[in-house]
Amino acid sequence: MxxxxxxxxxxxxxxxxxxxxxxxxxxxxxxxxxxxxxxxxxxxxxxxxxxxxxxxxxxxxxxxxxxxxxxxxxxxxxxxxxxxxxxxxxxxxxxxxxxxxxxxxxxxxxxxxxxxxxxxxxxxxxxxxxxxxxxxxxxxxxxxxxxxxxxxxxxxxxxxxxxxxxxxxxxxxxxxxxxxxxxxxxxxxxxxxxxxxxxxxxxxxxxxxxxxxxxxxTASMAKHAVYLWTLPMFHCNGWCFPWTLSAIIGTHVCLRQVRAEPIWAALADEGVTHLCGAPIVMSLMISAPDAVKRPLDQPVQFFTAAAPPPEKLLADMKEAGFDVTHLYGLTETYGPAVVNDWHADWSALPPAAQARLKARQGVRYLPLEGLDVLDPETMLPVPRDGQTMGEVMFCGNVVMKGYFRNPKATEEAFKGGWFHSGDLGVIHPDGYIQLKDRSKDVIISGGENISSIEVEEVLYRHPAVAVVAVVAQPHDKWGETPCAFVELAEGQQADAASLKAWCRDNLAHYKVPGRFIFGPVPRTSTGKIQKFTLRDQARTLEKA
CATH class of the missing domain: 3.40.50.980 (Rossmann fold)
Structure with missing residues (x-):
């Protein structure tokens, strides 16, 4: 009818x-x-x-x-x-x-x-x-x-x-x-x-x-908010913020280069209320000399969408007057489409517990119709136990039209009526998702799956570690084992033995990296760590 x-x-x-x-x-x-x-x-x-x-x-x-x-x-x-x-x-x-x-x-x-x-x-x-x-x-x-x-x-x-x-x-x-x-x-x-x-x-x-x-x-942006452009506008069209600011009649504060001095000057002089960036931007701001830092007249919202920030960095940002919110998304979802919506009672938890909660990617944005963790073979939801891994998938109006002049890749991305992110994660009993790895970044050692993100989270809790990336390294017996690339925090010292002992105290032994390499960790222009480069280095080192 x-x-x-x-x-x-x-x-x-x-x-x-x-x-x-x-x-x-x-x-x-x-x-x-x-x-x-x-x-x-x-x-x-x-x-x-x-x-x-x-x-x-x-x-x-x-x-x-x-x-x-x-x-x-x-x-x-x-x-x-x-x-x-x-x-x-x-x-x-x-x-x-x-x-x-x-x-x-x-x-x-x-x-x-x-x-x-x-x-x-x-x-x-x-x-x-x-x-x-x-x-x-x-x-x-x-x-x-x-x-x-x-x-x-x-x-x-x-x-x-x-x-x-x-x-x-x-x-x-x-x-x-x-x-x-x-x-x-x-x-x-x-x-x-x-x-x-x-x-x-x-x-x-x-x-x-x-x-x-x-x-x-999502960002609770009031009318006439002031937004500082530390996020590249070329990155997913600046996460759509070039259009957001007109909707709320806000002010764009442009920034040619992401440097500590102009950031702090803009925060203080222009009354900035919001900015976005990778954890490396937070580190840049917090590690600036005291002469560069400026007192803030208002709390500032900082939105980050890369790897979970270390607990100490979150604490330092809070002390400096910043409220950090974790977002997650991809180019294919116009930028962030998932937010770690914070519950007021979580703020009463100990700092370590808060950091664990902040490390979760969260729940769907209001304009996203569907977000779930599915078994990519059966397309069924995984148990909401915070343990069972599956692929994070999206559906809704803030998912791309498709890949230009690439029908095969488009068809694969939308298989089963969901957008396949390629990210592996779990979903907690409260419905919050947490990334565990990219599908290509999972380390399979002796038949056991190792989440590189889990190993990185443990290493980030070590006071000497500023930046860490864990990738697979070929191994004659186990197939592959974790290899950790580490940047030490300024003024801190650590060696492979001490970091290995730290990991043994906090991880199953088969997840402990077999090698630690110290030095600058390569990143993209948007702050993402270039794991493909590190995987090549790990393979080369194993052959040497």
Whole structure:
């Protein structure tokens, strides 16, 4: 039988408009035109100016022949131009491709070709890198150079159009294009490509709209919150925070480089209320000299989404006035879609117990419909015992459209009606999930599965350990055993024997690393530890 409530009650322009986060900026400029939207050095830009410049950018792109479904790339630092790209590019119907500025030329060339890029905005600092990439490209996108006055390094001579001149050619009253369908792509972001060519993750207007609001709700961001850009905007489109801030009429405080002095200065001088980053950013802030640190007039929310922060670091952050919340997500989920929602009574627990709870990734964001730990073979939920491992899976409106021009990878990722994260974890009786490893990072020793994260958590509790990564090392008898790469905390000392004894006191003996290697642990530009590099090193050491 037909549903009678569907008869004669159809969608029409009066009752249905495709969701898009671009409308957040339009509303902010209408309601609070004079409120400060962007702070960047001496620049203070209002919401009226932000909206006007974004429309100019869209208009200028249309004049260049850029239309719906075409790709515009951005090789930019955390600057006003990058924020304008997050609005101006989709305002003309195009798709934003934000490029990791730490990549090498060959990978950037691959992305430009694979994404079918028509135009690239590039920061003057990264122009030499782009030139090298373009020499390797089959495509020849148009180049526009953004000469940021806050950049104090050498400038490469060039003949490409200037960003401000390009912007000035556009119409500030341009009637921007809403998506024809909220399923239309808004951005393409590339995975790290550690196991092959990077995959292009396609996200849509609907998901960006929902996650942007989910950020504000999850982070308890009040109207006019002040957000410091320590998270790269190229990373999952800055976790959708470029759009979140317009929804709450907040202020973006841009930061070209993640350094302790400008971070502390911004926290104090601009009244920053929120920032995001990996634990390495916390360590950078806490280890800064006392002369650099500044007293804070308000508590600051810090959101981290990498490995669980060590207990001591969490304690130091709390003492300094920061409330740390653990998030979790992937490029394929628009950034964070899981939050360690804190219960008030947990704050009365001893610090060690609090640290264990904070190490959990948590529960689903409000705009995520499904989050579970499933057996990837049977697709059935694992027991909620905090012990049985399975694969973390997602479903809902903040899961990607799929991988661009890669139907096989898309089909595999969505097998069984869930997005397969590739992360292994457990689910606790209270429904909070906790990661135990990437599927490729599990160490199988003598037939026993060893969670590298479990070993790392034990080592992080040692006072001399600042950073640790545990990977598999080949072993003639056991197949493979754990190998620990360790960075010692400043002023601390430890050797392999003392760390091995520590592990024996806290782990089953078969989980204790057979080798400890001391020195800097390699990380990506977003603070993630490069375990694929460490696995190669461990294999090489075993052969030596």
């Amino acid at each position: 037909d549903n009678p409530y569907n008869t004669g009650l159809d969608r029409n322009p009066a009752n249905y408009q495709p969701l898009t986060p671009i409308g957040f900026l339009e509303r902010a400029a209408l309601v609070f035109p004079d409120h400060t939207a962007i702070v960047h050095g001496a620049v203070r830009r209002s919401y009226a100016a932000f909206y006007s410049r974004s429309r100019q950018l869209a208009s200028a792109l249309v004049a260049q022949g850029i239309g719906r479904g075409e790709t515009v790339s951005a090789l930019l630092a955390n600057t006003p131009a990058m924020l304008e790209c997050h609005y101006g590019v989709p305002m003309c119907g195009a798709v934003l491709h934000a490029i990791n500025t730490r990549l090498d030329a060959a990978i950037i060339a691959f992305q430009l070709d694979h994404a079918l890029s028509k135009l690239v905005f590039v920061d003057i600092e990264f122009l030499p890198l782009l030139h090298e990439a373009l020499r390797l490209c089959a495509a020849r996108p148009k180049v526009i150079v953004y000469d940021d006055p806050e950049f104090d390094g050498p400038r490469m001579a060039h003949e490409a159009p200037d960003y401000e001149d390009f912007l000035a050619s556009g119409d500030p009253d341009f009637a921007w294009l809403r998506p024809q369908d909220e399923w239309d792509a808004i951005a393409i972001s590339y995975t790290s490509g550690t196991t092959g060519d990077p995959k292009g993750v396609v996200t849509h207007h609907r998901g960006a709209y929902l996650l942007a609001q989910g950020n504000a709700l």
